Amino acid sequence: MSSQPSPHPFYRNTLFTYVALLLLAGWSVLLTLLHLGRVNLWAPLAIAVVQAALVVLFFMHMSQESRLWKMLFLTVLAILALFIGLTFVDVLYR
Amino acid sequence: MNPTAAESSQATGRHGMWLFLFTEIMMFGGLFLLYATYRVRFAQEFDTSAQQLSLWLGAANAFILLTGSCCTTLALTALQRGSRRLAVALLIVTVVMGGLFLFNHYVEWSDQIRHGLYPNSPRLDQMAHGEILFFGLYFVTLGLHGLHVLIGSIVLAVIAVLVKRGSISPQDPVKLENAALFWHLVDVIWIFIFPLYYLMH
Numbered sequence: 249m250s251s252q253p254s255p256h257p258f259y260r261n262t263l264f265t266y267v268a269l270l271l272l273a274g275w276s277v278l279l280t281l282l283h284l285g286r287v288n289l290w291a292p293l294a295i296a297v298v299q300a301a302l303v304v305l306f307f308m309h310m311s312q313e314s315r316l317w318k319m320l321f322l323t324v325l326a327i328l329a330l331f332i333g334l335t336f337v338d339v340l341y342r
Numbered sequence: 343m344n345p346t347a348a349e350s351s352q353a354t355g356r357h358g359m360w361l362f363l364f365t366e367i368m369m370f371g372g373l374f375l376l377y378a379t380y381r382v383r384f385a386q387e388f389d390t391s392a393q394q395l396s397l398w399l400g401a402a403n404a405f406i407l408l409t410g411s412c413c414t415t416l417a418l419t420a421l422q423r424g425s426r427r428l429a430v431a432l433l434i435v436t437v438v439m440g441g442l443f444l445f446n447h448y449v450e451w452s453d454q455i456r457h458g459l460y461p462n463s464p465r466l467d468q469m470a471h472g473e474i475l476f477f478g479l480y481f482v483t484l485g486l487h488g489l490h491v492l493i494g495s496i497v498l499a500v501i502a503v504l505v506k507r508g509s510i511s512p513q514d515p516v517k518l519e520n521a522a523l524f525w526h527l528v529d530v531i532w533i534f535i536f537p538l539y540y541l542m543h
Contacts, residue, residue: 300530
């Protein structure tokens, strides 16, 4: 499987992704302005995860990379999650 | 279809950049780890401290970096489609975005310094423990991130010159691809900094 970016790139895909990212950012600002209580603690972060996924997949062309590199990236995120998770196992029970 | 030698070498160059980005993720990840730990321990103080930051400056910075990311990606597409002048123009827009971002930080931080809020300030020392931690993490994380924006902007400016000269071409776009990857990572980090420091209250 070829591991190089598409030979026929379009501006359109990038622009669609950009608009989606702006809408998501706007949504998270709107949620904050609405003062929704507990929702304000997790919703902006959840939206951030979606935004990051869009940037990684479409701006950084991860969608066009081989499976190996997709897995490597997810592994790095898993290690970070483990890092943070195990710290909480410690810190939460002190 | 088997890759040619040139394609393989370009892929290798790009993948090397990804490996470096993995280390950057770990570095900022450490700062996010600290934030997570102390937010749980000092939830109320992190909440009230976050309210003191300017939501609109943070949002403006998010818009600025996302626009820069879009322009950088479009620049790569332009290069691949042979539109060299458009690619250079888009890269210049990205560099300008970087400059605007840093200007926003100048506005934000000079205002805070004027109010006595800076690392190790007497006013900060007298605040509650959780507030000291919030602002400490705020200055370190945003400072380190701002440094990355500065570096990314300078690198992209150099890349723009190389594209103009033709040293970076559709046949050898790796330097632009890698510089773009760096900028995108900086954008992703702000995508997380923005909600954590400006929105979660």
